[in-house]
Amino acid sequence: MSAHTEPASPPAADPAVASLDVRGLDFAYPDGTTALHGVDLRIEPGERVALLGPNGAGKTTLVLQLNGILAPTGGEVVVGGLPVRKPHLQEVRRRVGIVFQDPDDQLFMPTVREDVAFGPANFGVRGDELTARVEAALEAVGMAEHADRSPLHLSGGQRRRVALATVLSCDPEILVLDEPSSNLDPVARRELAEVLLGLDRTLLMVTHDLPYALQLCPRSVVVDGGRIVADGPTRALLADDGMLRAHRLELPFGFTLA
Amino acid sequence: MGAGHSHPLYLEGSSVVHRLPAEVKIVAAFLTVLCVVATPREAFWAFGGYLLLLAAVWAAARIPPGWMARRALIEAPFVVLAVLLPFTGPDPRFEWAGLSLSHAGTLGAWNILAKGTLGVLTSLTLAATTPMRDLLLGLQRLRVPALVLTIATLMLRYADVIAGEARRMRLARIARGHDPRFLWQAGATARGIGSLFIRSYERGERVHLAMLSRGWTGTMPTTGAPATVRSQWLVALALPLVAAALAVTGMMTT
Numbered sequence: 001m002s003a004h005t006e007p008a009s010p011p012a013a014d015p016a017v018a019s020l021d022v023r024g025l026d027f028a029y030p031d032g033t034t035a036l037h038g039v040d041l042r043i044e045p046g047e048r049v050a051l052l053g054p055n056g057a058g059k060t061t062l063v064l065q066l067n068g069i070l071a072p073t074g075g076e077v078v079v080g081g082l083p084v085r086k087p088h089l090q091e092v093r094r095r096v097g098i099v100f101q102d103p104d105d106q107l108f109m110p111t112v113r114e115d116v117a118f119g120p121a122n123f124g125v126r127g128d129e130l131t132a133r134v135e136a137a138l139e140a141v142g143m144a145e146h147a148d149r150s151p152l153h154l155s156g157g158q159r160r161r162v163a164l165a166t167v168l169s170c171d172p173e174i175l176v177l178d179e180p181s182s183n184l185d186p187v188a189r190r191e192l193a194e195v196l197l198g199l200d201r202t203l204l205m206v207t208h209d210l211p212y213a214l215q216l217c218p219r220s221v222v223v224d225g226g227r228i229v230a231d232g233p234t235r236a237l238l239a240d241d242g243m244l245r246a247h248r249l250e251l252p253f254g255f256t257l258a
Numbered sequence: 259m260g261a262g263h264s265h266p267l268y269l270e271g272s273s274v275v276h277r278l279p280a281e282v283k284i285v286a287a288f289l290t291v292l293c294v295v296a297t298p299r300e301a302f303w304a305f306g307g308y309l310l311l312l313a314a315v316w317a318a319a320r321i322p323p324g325w326m327a328r329r330a331l332i333e334a335p336f337v338v339l340a341v342l343l344p345f346t347g348p349d350p351r352f353e354w355a356g357l358s359l360s361h362a363g364t365l366g367a368w369n370i371l372a373k374g375t376l377g378v379l380t381s382l383t384l385a386a387t388t389p390m391r392d393l394l395l396g397l398q399r400l401r402v403p404a405l406v407l408t409i410a411t412l413m414l415r416y417a418d419v420i421a422g423e424a425r426r427m428r429l430a431r432i433a434r435g436h437d438p439r440f441l442w443q444a445g446a447t448a449r450g451i452g453s454l455f456i457r458s459y460e461r462g463e464r465v466h467l468a469m470l471s472r473g474w475t476g477t478m479p480t481t482g483a484p485a486t487v488r489s490q491w492l493v494a495l496a497l498p499l500v501a502a503a504l505a506v507t508g509m510m511t512t
Contacts, residue, residue, distance in 0.1 A: 067471055090473055098471045105464040108415050110391045122473030152418050170472065 017081040019045045019174045019202040020066065020096075026074030027061060027226075035061040036226045038075065043174065048203040050213035050234060053223035054248035059206045062223065063176055066204075067096040080173040094123045097172030101179040103159035107151035112143065112162050115151065119170040137169035138162075141195050157188025161195060174202040181209045210238055210251050222247055267329060267385035274493070275319035275387045279486045280396025282494040287384040289498030293505040294376045299369035301508030308376050311500055312383060319387050326382060333378045340370040390414055399486070404477045412465070420458050427454060 020043040027036040035058045043049050053059050064070040065077055068084045077084040079095045097119075100106045109115040116134045125133060138144040141161040151159055160180065167175065180196070181189050193215055196203065207213055213220055213234055220237045222230040224247040230237055237243065239257040244250055251257070275283075290308075297304050316323060347363015388396070394414070398407050427450050431438075438447050 064467070069467055069470060090475070093471055093473045096471075098468075100464065100468050100471075102464070104419050105461065106468045108412060108465050108469065110394075110411065110414055114391075118469075118474075119472035122475065150415075152415075166472065 017045075018042045018078070019047070019080055020204065021078040022062075022065075022075070023078070024075035025062075025065060025072050025077060027065060027070060028073050034226060036065070036072075039223075039226075039228055041221060041228060041231075043202060043204060045173075045202055046200070047219060048217040049205070050217035050220040051204060051206045051223060052208075052210065052213060052220055052237075052249060055208075057223045057247075058226040059223055060178065061226075063098060063178060063204075063206060066174075066176060067093045067098060090123070094119075094170050095173035096176060097167030097170055097174070098176045099160075099163050099167050099178065099180065101182060103151070103156075103163040106163040106166060107159060110150055111148055112138070112151060112154070112165075113147040115162065116147075116165050116169045119166055123170060133169045133171070137165040140168055140199065141165045142191075155188070157184055157191060160184060160188070160192055164192075164195065168199070172201070174204060175199070177203070177205045177207075179207055179209075180205060181207065181212045208249075210249065211255060214238055214257075222249070224248075267382065268389055269319075269321055269325065269386040271320055271387065273319045273387070275315060275383075278387075278490055278494050279399075280388050280392040281399040282396075282486060282490050283384055283388055284393070284396050284400060286494040286497045287380050289495075290380050290501045291377050293498060293501035294373055294380070297373075297505045297508040298512045299365055299372070300512045304504045304508035305372045305376065307504045308501060309379075311497065311504075312376070312379050315383055315497065319383070321383070321386050326379065326386070329382050329386075330375065330378050333374055337371055337374055340367040340374075343367040343370070416458075416461070416465075419461070420454070423457060424450075424454050 020041065022039055022041040025036055025039040026034075028034045039062060051059055051062070061070065065072055066079070066084070068077075068086075068089045079092055082088055082092060082095065084092050107115050109118060113134055116137050117130055120130055120133050134147070135144065138147055141164050143158060143161050143165060146154060146158065146162070151162060154162065164175075164177075164180075177196075180192060184192065189212070193212065196205075196216055203217070205213065205217055217234055220230075220232065220234040221228055222237065222243070229247060230240075230243055235257060238251060290311075294305075294308055297308075313323070316326060343363040343366045344359040345357075345363065347360025347366060350361050351358045352361055353359075385393075394407060394411055397410070398404075431446060431450060436443055436446050438444065
């Protein structure tokens, strides 16, 4: 599918501009393996969307396209009106806040505070503004009192929330979470959901955790074999047994949706 | 608290020494070690002087000498060779407690032992009074190349993560009947180390991706910290000044 006919969007925070606009995205790895085929995905400001799909469907590949870590072989990604291209990669990376699956990959500084300051400092924020950003981000995830601890001494749930704060402090246009509920105990899982629901930001959440998708995201997109195979209200998609089965997805034991 | 900068060589405190900026202490420790190394080995009293000097710093920083002595044992493997020197050194020899010792060898052993110990004690004093994070910040202010600092920062953070990974892999091996006491099972340990290397390498890639995603361009952003005051330099440099006086006197009297 090709959607190149659309005019270039103005690079401003215009409400008419989508937070994320993926148009006809193709991607093949250098060894020739095709990972994405003509992916189209438009996410409006303030939307919360779950990206569902079996292992190897291309979810993580798609996420790495969003901030230009991987470059597409065809098509285009536009973030808040700004195309993901070399000259403004830095601004794109500020706008797309990716929270990686393993917080130990994300948190690399000796203290929580420094880690949360790392992103905004890279984007040129300094001094009082930086301090205020760090405080606000830690406050938003309920980790303000742990600012001077080492990430090593935090629990899994706390680390996950700090990882979220390290991205929130960059003030992103869209938050992208890779498997946010993995390895969390039920309480930490619920606490993270409460934090996410309280954020009021555009959200794209990659997950296998279908009940979590239902709880957090009114809309879901199913990816399989590098294509988008379904896009609609989460509740309707999760009630479609045939579609779920066709793409190796299923609700946990005991769950049914009417 | 203090979990953010706990390392086994650090002794929590708020003394004058603790409060000095890290870069000042690094320079003072470095200069002191230089003085120690430059002192002629025959100036025995000068080494006593250095020890007294360090003891004065410990008193000011409230570091118990026993605490220091236990950590100084780290030096032991390195000075083992020095013990052999009196026996293997060249003639002339002298008799002591029924042993025939080389004169030059004994002096050589004393030289290594005294200077090594004082060097270790000086470094330990620096480590005991400076959190790891501040050491890195101090090195940054001393214009140590950014790449070296980035590597040091990452090592500081990931040493424990990788140690944890190695521990889990070892447990998983033991749970499947592996008993590394037997030589023929050493292969599994070796392969374990190999896969630990691969895993660490992969982790390195993921950390790098995550850093790029937050706008990393190759240099650590500097966060503004209060500038060092001249009087702090004067306080800290008193230590190498006295050490230099000892070294110079030592050179002139021998």
